[in-house]
Amino acid sequence: MTRTALITGAGRGIGHGIAKALAREGVNIAILDVLPEEDVRANLDAVEALGGAVLYVRGDVTRASDRAAVLDAIRARFGGLHILVNNAGVAPKVRADILEATEESFERLMRINLQGPYFLTQAVARWMIEQRQAGPDCHTCIVNISSVSATVPSTSRGEYCISKAGVSMATRLWAARLGEYDIPVYEIRPGIILTDMTAVVKDKYDKQIAEGLCRQKRWGYPEDIGRAVAALARGDLAYSTGQVINVDGGMTVQVL
Numbered sequence: 001m002t003r004t005a006l007i008t009g010a011g012r013g014i015g016h017g018i019a020k021a022l023a024r025e026g027v028n029i030a031i032l033d034v035l036p037e038e039d040v041r042a043n044l045d046a047v048e049a050l051g052g053a054v055l056y057v058r059g060d061v062t063r064a065s066d067r068a069a070v071l072d073a074i075r076a077r078f079g080g081l082h083i084l085v086n087n088a089g090v091a092p093k094v095r096a097d098i099l100e101a102t103e104e105s106f107e108r109l110m111r112i113n114l115q116g117p118y119f120l121t122q123a124v125a126r127w128m129i130e131q132r133q134a135g136p137d138c139h140t141c142i143v144n145i146s147s148v149s150a151t152v153p154s155t156s157r158g159e160y161c162i163s164k165a166g167v168s169m170a171t172r173l174w175a176a177r178l179g180e181y182d183i184p185v186y187e188i189r190p191g192i193i194l195t196d197m198t199a200v201v202k203d204k205y206d207k208q209i210a211e212g213l214c215r216q217k218r219w220g221y222p223e224d225i226g227r228a229v230a231a232l233a234r235g236d237l238a239y240s241t242g243q244v245i246n247v248d249g250g251m252t253v254q255v256l
Contacts (some may be wrong), residue, residue: 017222191248
């Protein structure tokens with residue numbers, strides 16, 4: 001049976017790296033993203049060239065109607081859903097000291113980074129439970145992409161850190177709730193990954209990486225995250241629900 005994955009925010013960046021990694025495993029790829037399809041057509045073609053079918057649905061994870069629409073489209077095209085990767089996320093439009101940050105920015109990040117994925121997981125979990133009950137051999141899993149910022153404070157983007165800490169707790173909550181159905185839930189915490197989101201601070205991180213911010217003195221790439229997700233999707237860590245995988249080049253390794 002060919003399995004199907006839903007990856008949010010996979011038109012580019014980390015999500016695109018995840019989509020390519022899963023396509024190489026023969027998985028059908030469904031994507032929910034706010035970008036116009038024509039803007040990411042080349043990336044979609046690159047995923048499709050790896051062997052899996054690709055379904056692209058333009059929509060916003062914060063909207064219940066868009067979440068329902070992508071699940072309806074997956075059901076119609078593929079019949080089932082086996083892997084959910086909550087990847088879509090944003091940083092503040094303007095980095096601001098937490099003494100000056102705005103409620104508007106806080107609310108925006110909570111909706112996109114935490115609330116939307118939380119309720120998408122709820123809807124997908126119900127469907128996965130149905131599939132598991134219909135066929136106990138149906139392997140399913142959920143992967144949340146958070147950040148090292150879930151535990152490492154950055155006072156110029158406090159709302160981002162808080163949203164990712166919320167994703168971390170959501171992972172534990174869903175792992176606890178879905179354990180009885182043998183649906184593992186994982187959290188991946190990327191470090192400094194080279195994407196459009198981090199391009200605006202590339203010079204800053206180039207310097208910090210060279211000075212030893214990460215034990216491995218290089219940027220991370222979307223493909224690094226993709227390989228970690230692929231391992232989880234294969235079931236390589238099937239008995240490790242609720243666990244965190246840091247993909248950060250040793251950034252969070254404490255050294256005396």
